[in-house]
Amino acid sequence: MTTTPDPAPQVEPVDRRLHPWSWLFVLLGSLRQFVVPLGVLVVFGGRREDGYQLAAAGVAVLVLAAVSVWRYFTYRFRIEGDSLVIRSGLLERSLRQVPFSRIHNVELRQTLLHRLFDVAEVKLESAGGTRPEAQMRVLQLDDALALERLIRHRAPDPTAASGTSPQEEDGAVLLSLPLPELVRLGLISNRGMVVVGAAFALAWPVLEDNAFKRVFELARLQLTGVAGHLEGRWIAAALAVSGLLLLALAVLRLFSVLLAIVRYHGFALREHGRRLTVERGLLSRVRSSVRRRRIQAWTLRETVLHRLFARRSLSIDIAGAHAGNGDGQPREVPELAPIATPAACEALLQHLLDGAHWPPRGWRALHPRAALRLVLGDVVFAAALTGALCWRFGAWGLFGLLWLPWGWLLARRHAHFAGYHVDDRLVAVREGWWSRHWRFAEIDKLQALQLRQSPLDRRFGMASVWLDTAGAGGLAPPLRIRYLPLDEAQALHRDLGRDVARRRLRW
Template identity: 30%
Template sequence: MTTTPGSEADGAKPGRVDPTPEHFRRLHPLTPLLRGWGFLALAIGIGGQDALRSGEMGRFGLTALAFAVVGMIAGLLSWWFTRYGFDGDALRIDSGMLNRRSRRVRLDRLQAVDINRPLAGRLLGVSELRLEVAGGGKAEAPLQYLAVDDAVRLRAELLARAAGIDADTPEAPERVVHEVPLDRLVWSTVLSGAFVTGVVFIVGIGVALLFFRDSEVTVGLLSSMLPGVIAIGAALWAQLGRNFAFVLAESPDGYRIRKGLLDTQHQTVPPGRVQGVAMRQPLLWRGKGWVRLDVDVAGYSGESSDDSQRTSTLLPVATYEEAAEVLRQVLPGSDPLSVPLTHAPRPARWLRPIGWKKLAYGVDDHVVVVREGVLYRNLTTVPHAKTQSVRIVQGPLQRRLGLASVHVDTTPGPVDAVIAHRLPAEARAIAEEQAERARLARKTDVPEQWMARYRQQSAPRPDGHADGDSHPAASSERDQE
């Protein structure tokens, strides 16, 4: 929620924002330095080339210095007028010198809490706290920057308040579920499609150089290697750089992910916030028996494609057995890999000549499962309670062949459940039944204050034993109020 000048708040004069409470805190004092360097980079980018051509390096130095000073002043003013704190059941962030802005992040809408440490932040000992909320188009009110310890404490307090327990409860202990070995991560990068394509492209250009001795042709061929170099670099960064030292852990707060080589990320996804999971297996990974797991999490959907890929990875690479175990933990009460599947009808072969027999779907009491792919295999799982809508889509060729596809929609993201190429009567039945399953499942979905479930499960019975087997040590620590 954003309050701007001109809106009315309870107890405030019309057209004015509520005054910032005295107990609200400011960001880390080094924030102006981290924000101000962007002005210096802009000056170097704009005037650096002209200065090199004209030789007027003295004037360029003064210009760059002026930009740096302006950036520091702007950053200092932004830091001074930005304060944050808790206001009832929301985290409130006030900012702006001339145009005052007050943002309130409702904790019952909290989907995930991330701590990111860019390389410059790691050198200076600061972190960025990002809040993802339901229905948010992007990270809501990121706090740039906090001291590392302050960021960890604030994350623990946010999760505790959102879970309905004492705000002073320390961060819950965790159990490591999976760690990705470095050698496996390296080999999965080497066997990725982008990396192999880049290597083949460069090798092909290298072979062509053996047959051409003309200098102009050689220069042209060398410059054409750039796309291959870019492809290799992108593959190395997307898989190896981002997922370096990848750790997936489980705690009463949710699933925690730690990863990153230069920029490190600490991501926490509360229980029940996973909207869908996709198990993917590229062709070159098949010989190793490796797969990856991607998830949809509400709140991440509005980010850029680059950020979405960064925040949607549940496991970058794992064996089939390891991924299956994590899949069962993320979707409790269901085993998507054992759900019976129904195959597509024979007319589907005209639209999917290769792999139409792999088109299949199935349901159980908790999830809908969709399988597809021959070279690149996908198994998509969507909990009934997380179904946003169900659509029947029929293109012109499908109409000619008497087929239709059913889309089971979750929040926008990498997980896309499409039951492709079904007979129209079957498609209508699938859509109606899935809509009814979703309606019934939402009645028993995980409550907004999810820690109530752990308190109930760990509450002592009359015989002196705890009820349930869900993390008794973690629950007892979290429930000291």
């Protein structure tokens, strides 16, 4: 006699709160948006005997704290099947259901304060919208990682994902950046100016009036004294000034190196099946996760400094990645390779493009007069520069015309390097010379095509083809094939449009 086992009891979804200290992180996030006006009230209000501004700043902080606590008590979430259900709202309540299959990007962020409390902020992003589908401030770190695993596996039960061992969840490492690579990245980048600009911004409201003007005046007097001491030896004076400039550049590069180490320490690109995960950061840890099929376009970059160090960088476009994140800041797009050798970039692309060949075996050239078309912008710039210099310095301003040979060199080298390639899988474009980039996308990801002609293009008998994907935009250069012969551009627009129309959009 066989007995039928009793069915497993159905577990009713339970509403959950955020971490008990969630209100504190919401408050800090709100204060960060109002740090400038509050700082002005504190600095200048503290100098007055009545202290009205200081009291106003205190009241503002108390109001923000009350709102943060209220948000904590009105925020609930639960796992319901293959969806995340979120109930939130202060005065106007909302009930939001986010299917796991619609979540494209998962980002976990930890600042030093997050790490102190062993918590993390979680952002869940879809392809569209102007803000994340869900932004949880904050969850216990173990719960945040379990939620990420749950979304990655689309498991209906959270215990199914949380039962996986940490070793199995690590994934295959596709790229990591040791310390020497981070130093090279800092030397290549110009992020040192960010540190200098932030220092100026913080010091400006605190220092007295004309403080920076006095510093620059003191530096000018010191240089003048050096030149006078050298008694007319202008070569030595020029060397002294050049030495100071080189010292300033060295300090900026040092800041860039330090910033690269802080931002990309522990960088690791891992592959979990069809999902890629990027983890980085020394002080603030960021962990971003995206499905490979959500990648819309790719960008390889190579500046002069990249070539000096024999390195390149690889970034991607993701659907919806260039919208806001709800805090007035743009969403961060994962960099698959902030710095890597050309061979490593090519191997990574060959692996991730699922059989598409990279680099392409052949590139088609631009219009024979593309260099002349490119240099026209430099002619206009040189004319404007020369006019401004002549107005200020007289005949010496004619030295502004020296920009013309440099612009002609850039245009010639750009036209010689630029080209495009189209096969049954990819459409790729390369541009630049002094600073180069390769921009490409799978034909299945294209959404629209445009054939463009300016009045100058019609005069030269050429046209350009612009290509759109769901993730185009942001800081990446546009995906376009410029300055082709008109017949060739029309044929490319017609054939590629026909090919895109009969294919299914994959995004």
